[in-house]
Amino acid sequence: MEDNTGMACDTKVDLIDELGIDFSLDTTIDMLGPPEIPSPLQGKSYSCFVSDSDRVLARVSVKNLEENLQAGTAPASFELAGPRQEIFFNPEGLKSAIVTCGGLCPGINDVIRSIVLTLHYGYGAKYIYGIRYGLRGFNPESGLSPMELTVQSVNGIHEYGGTILGSSRGPQPVDVIVDTLERLGISILFIIGGDGTFRAGAGIADEVRRRGLKISIVAVPKTIDNDIYLVSKTFGFETAVEMACQSIRCAHTEATGAPNCIGLVKVMGRYSGFIAAAATVALREVNFCLIPESDFDLDGPGGFLDALEKRLDARSHAVVVLAEGAGQKYVSGPEQGRDLSGNLKLGDIGIFMRDRIKEHFRNVNKEVFVRYIDPSYIIRSVPANVDDRLYCGNLGQNAVHAAMAGKTAMMVSYWNDRYVHVPLSAAISKRKMVNLKSRFWMSVLESTGQSSLKAS
């Protein structure tokens, strides 16, 4: 049964409802054991605490609720994030580690800083390792020693983009990772990464359990594509859209600055076109927005090149925004291989489109100019804006609260305007994508005026 019939119709709402939440998903959070140590936060006058029985409904539709009531089933819900009165780990001498994996994203350093400050000032847990360059930093063969993270060493790091720890893609043998955790005596591992990393995290948690260790694995969702399931919006996304808009604005300036000129911008978005779509709606200067979720044809009447030609004939300029994962049927194949994260390597649709557009107009004997902009690395490596900064701060704090309480194999998420705990298993069960039947996508289409772009 469709979860959100008639509901999935608003720009931000859709970011959630289109997920089509799996009604039967298990949202129980694993724990290392009963939290029996009084939290050091208890001593602070301003403290307020959250209990494990505080839960947040996964769906806020009254209709969904009535369905549950009729069926006699409990509505899906998530554990509320926040500090617990009793914690699992004794902060005295406790050792934690932070690792950052995958591509860059605005705000990673803010999350690192927030984790370090909360561990130090909130719990008095002062031994914190920064694992270098992603999971490979766990592998002794890499020769990478962890760096010590202190209140001093994270001072000011949020003014810079990127990650002070370095990052990398790709897995490492789970037993090697757990060996290193054991050798370093680490009790909490904070993983800042995306779905690939979450899979690794789940594996690490399994191995930890198998060995009977007491190591908490807590993830903070990081993806510039905003495509992680059960997170309403990932950190850095707002900043990324802001930067994408800067480039698209330039593309528009270029397009109007020469006769029959096309501004073509490729942005991040491997499987989910959120950045392209959001920037399109925000600017309203885009004529074609192509994303992985929406198939299109290049050739034939009604196809993209035909529509582009009509647009140029009518207005003599055009702006095209392209998510990197769009139109992969034209550029991908098994021969492209996989990257270190195990993702299928995408063909470069940006270069391909630039060349195909040129070719098309050469064939029809029309002079056009194409200005191609690929701002990918500029978008993802800037510092976070203030709103993302606040968000990152909260994610970091809640990750620490969760870990100190002995939660594991989970990620900290933001859902229905609340911070919640989500099991890694649920988070990796599906990918968040733009719902083509949503009002968000409808806003894109209204803004561009583009048709189906399928050849008739």
Added chain:
Amino acid sequence: MEDNTGMACDTKVDLIDELGIDFSLDTTIDMLGPPEIPSPLQGKSYSCFVSDSDRVLARVSVKNLEENLQAGTAPASFELAGPRQEIFFNPEGLKSAIVTCGGLCPGINDVIRSIVLTLHYGYGAKYIYGIRYGLRGFNPESGLSPMELTVQSVNGIHEYGGTILGSSRGPQPVDVIVDTLERLGISILFIIGGDGTFRAGAGIADEVRRRGLKISIVAVPKTIDNDIYLVSKTFGFETAVEMACQSIRCAHTEATGAPNCIGLVKVMGRYSGFIAAAATVALREVNFCLIPESDFDLDGPGGFLDALEKRLDARSHAVVVLAEGAGQKYVSGPEQGRDLSGNLKLGDIGIFMRDRIKEHFRNVNKEVFVRYIDPSYIIRSVPANVDDRLYCGNLGQNAVHAAMAGKTAMMVSYWNDRYVHVPLSAAISKRKMVNLKSRFWMSVLESTGQSSLKAS
């Protein structure tokens, strides 16, 4: 019964939960009559519709829900915003008006533009008046004629702060306003304003009903203070915090640039200190954050001046952020009168504090410097950032959808990550303020390290 025991503990969550939603509030939306005309949006392939029976739970806590179930009461919920398949007004020849009231705020022009574009392109309703300079533009005595708003005239206005219509504070006689609406033949009035304006809007809707007219009154909540009840975050707030941070950063630079120097920044926040508090958490360079919700003493041991002196002795610089409504017990009195909006005029706590700080240190014979920054007009008159722009676009679209469907005496709001309809009566029943028992305020205190600032 406390709504959110043990829950009100996260930075963003608190923006909502601390509202302490009134469980018994009536969330029924007034309508001018049954919507029986097919929406022009039906013809568009990408359309998706919302029904009046789609409702969003006001509270997402499972505990709250269980209380309802035990008590046999229905949980409070809001009507979901969005386009309806059937509408009330025939777009043909339909006349609408937009009025902007109260102080400036980033994004007003974005909302105006979104309303105009949605009326025009979505519904084909092309006659749109812009009322000049707030409610006074309705009064023939003002000599202000409405301006025509078209797709052309709103082109590019979102690149500028402020409002192209002009604004003003203060009421006008309700019958004069309704006379003007009748005279101009207006069927929909969009009101962009705050709680004072909402009261006026509710009065206009009453008078419209009394006269048996069919005029829809739809409000878009605007307040730079983020203090409207039942709105999780008002538009422009993110931008305002970003700008406030710019000034506070300068105050920090100044404070460290001279011996025993105090950077003192006054920001917006008449009754609710959200801007001051959010900027404090975002920057983590603030030593004292004073907001209207949190009383403090100037003198005596443990009071603000004593704490400030200790801070300077220890670190030789300090940054103080002050909401304009903080410490009013020191500067306000009946003699200050009321402003045109009917608000009690606030004494200028910024100048007062600057002078009292100087006096204090003169008395204790210590040389200090005070750098006082009042960025109020800079904060509120800049263009919206991209995220606020997206938000404003959605608010404007949903306001049009609601009005076309014949809804009235309501505001478009954002709640639990959904756009919803809220009756004006509910919206003005309470003010949103910083909950001093929330994790948001806890984050402020953690960040500043400030004590209670009450004299012992």
Added chain:
Amino acid sequence: MEDNTGMACDTKVDLIDELGIDFSLDTTIDMLGPPEIPSPLQGKSYSCFVSDSDRVLARVSVKNLEENLQAGTAPASFELAGPRQEIFFNPEGLKSAIVTCGGLCPGINDVIRSIVLTLHYGYGAKYIYGIRYGLRGFNPESGLSPMELTVQSVNGIHEYGGTILGSSRGPQPVDVIVDTLERLGISILFIIGGDGTFRAGAGIADEVRRRGLKISIVAVPKTIDNDIYLVSKTFGFETAVEMACQSIRCAHTEATGAPNCIGLVKVMGRYSGFIAAAATVALREVNFCLIPESDFDLDGPGGFLDALEKRLDARSHAVVVLAEGAGQKYVSGPEQGRDLSGNLKLGDIGIFMRDRIKEHFRNVNKEVFVRYIDPSYIIRSVPANVDDRLYCGNLGQNAVHAAMAGKTAMMVSYWNDRYVHVPLSAAISKRKMVNLKSRFWMSVLESTGQSSLKAS
């Protein structure tokens, strides 16, 4: 004899001295005839005027002057720009035209606006045509009608990058252009363009003279490469460097964000590497700065790839900035052809270098990552910053003053901190390039620590 022995040694000075001013160049400005009409500016109380006998020394070195004195030759000098008391054209009914040619550059709209405002308010000359899309707008075959430029139509255009007129590359037949000028009854043509355009402008002025017409041709130098001879700094250059720095900063973040990672940025700079060099000095985060003026080898000991490998071995990250014209020996050939401006088409050194770097490290069996950023269109299409805006305003004003006084075949320039008139013939006699013996380049080398990069 070397003009600037021992002098050419400061970052900004060099922008001038390295030009190696040709001592014998003729700096006489052509005139259409004697200016005998009183300037309308005479009536304005605040006016102050410049006389043709006010001249500015081309060289400010005392040594150069002494050489002149000993040799009995007059030192080279330029006519000072500014309003003349008597003018040549009667403003009544006067028609002017503006054309913008070549690539975009921040500030073009500022120059257009300044010309329009000065013609209108300063001289009362209100008929102004904007020629569309460069010189091709003169060609009736293009079907492009000129647009009318008024005080209203240029209002706010400086907030946008690009040119409201559109631009294009490449010549048009001189007689066609002059035919159009005659047909439209234009007396003044303002040309905003680079050296290619200046050649066209000189040709137009010749043809005008041949036909015995009274049409003034006044150029405003525009080149994002800052490579026009006898202009100390071209407009938009500061803004371009600011934007280049944004990208290079991102490249640095990327480079430090992954193991053995190289941030590679290609910026504008066809024959002159000013943007690359200035950004390198400003940021001090660049390890290799490659410009057209400085030859380098890729392979062999001491070559670039060898040096890059050593850098990575030592520090595990590197930032490389590349002007588009650098290393052309590797990518250019006659087969590349010429672009519409008649420039040799450059091979894409950016893509080439990215691939050669990858290949090199694959060959030596070392894992490296390359993050390639090509921000060219972002750099050139943003609005001008405030300093460039002031500069553009002055260039536009002085262009109008010169034209009204009947000057022709000249450009308005900035030299030794004065605005001056330079004959087009002198301006196109040479190209401005980075002097490898200058302190400017020395600063680059100090900052990068790079060696000669020539294979031994």
Added chain:
Amino acid sequence: MEDNTGMACDTKVDLIDELGIDFSLDTTIDMLGPPEIPSPLQGKSYSCFVSDSDRVLARVSVKNLEENLQAGTAPASFELAGPRQEIFFNPEGLKSAIVTCGGLCPGINDVIRSIVLTLHYGYGAKYIYGIRYGLRGFNPESGLSPMELTVQSVNGIHEYGGTILGSSRGPQPVDVIVDTLERLGISILFIIGGDGTFRAGAGIADEVRRRGLKISIVAVPKTIDNDIYLVSKTFGFETAVEMACQSIRCAHTEATGAPNCIGLVKVMGRYSGFIAAAATVALREVNFCLIPESDFDLDGPGGFLDALEKRLDARSHAVVVLAEGAGQKYVSGPEQGRDLSGNLKLGDIGIFMRDRIKEHFRNVNKEVFVRYIDPSYIIRSVPANVDDRLYCGNLGQNAVHAAMAGKTAMMVSYWNDRYVHVPLSAAISKRKMVNLKSRFWMSVLESTGQSSLKAS
């Protein structure tokens, strides 16, 4: 005889010509003794050197030169800045100190960093003290120990506004300062400050000479008001104008956002109104620009309030920009006293004007609104933009080159597009102010359309 009759007429030129250079000024640079040590820069392949006989003409007008030739006098000239082949100080064990005095200004940290990097990498002179909080840091009574400045400690400081050393106003006893220099064994003192500081610097150099010491005193001109004589533009000025424009833009938005509304902005400019004037020309949205150099009357026909009323009657909004030193006849008196720098304390013309405007319109019974913005501390405490950053880098490098060569009692300046050495005695002989007969001021008047504002 007037130096620049009929010449002083361009926006940037005027910044120089209006200085009315004193023809007879002595531009001889003091030296501690003959430089006889080979510079370590000699070993570097890319080095190029400047000789003391390389001089730059103070005036570039051909007419001025002819006057000299006729009179048989040598034209005034300045020593060219840059590295010398022989230096005075042995870098081995050499101790230097840097002190920053007076108000903040964008770019101070850039200058500090450049000095440290050039001393360290260029000359191998690695012992560098940072004197804390201005001259008071020399006084043992202050209890302020100098901080050690190293390549590491200045890393990244240019990303922040202000000065890492702290600053303060006011003199200290010269003999105490020189005692401290002796005690610390300092050979070079770099002073970053304004004219008050230069007077102190000249006194220190005198005392050094009297004691027969070998200590070089080299100044870097710093004033946000851009009012130091014989410097064409001071560092940070561009950034300050950029920031002032941000505030004025907001004032314009406010002014148009309410009926009969006046945006009033007070910017820096104690005796010289360069920031106000430059921002006015750059934005072209200002209706009245009031600066110290141009007297105006408040009351009476033709006075400011009369003109403002007429403007409001005509357009219903107005933007007024005010330099802090404007209109001091209304607010200053001997009772205001002097600040620590010995400057007459200025009355607060901003608050005064705000209140007088309100009073005036109350008296004539017209409702107006005044939005008063005082962005002073925001303008001066931001980081430098890229162009100022390049400028600061060059100033710092040249200051080191001068000092190492044994130059003293001088400042590094920028003049006629060259870096030069100017004796402190010449620099403090006059103040740079806006020339009311210049084209720069003419541009202001054209842009605002304001009349004389003197009561008739």
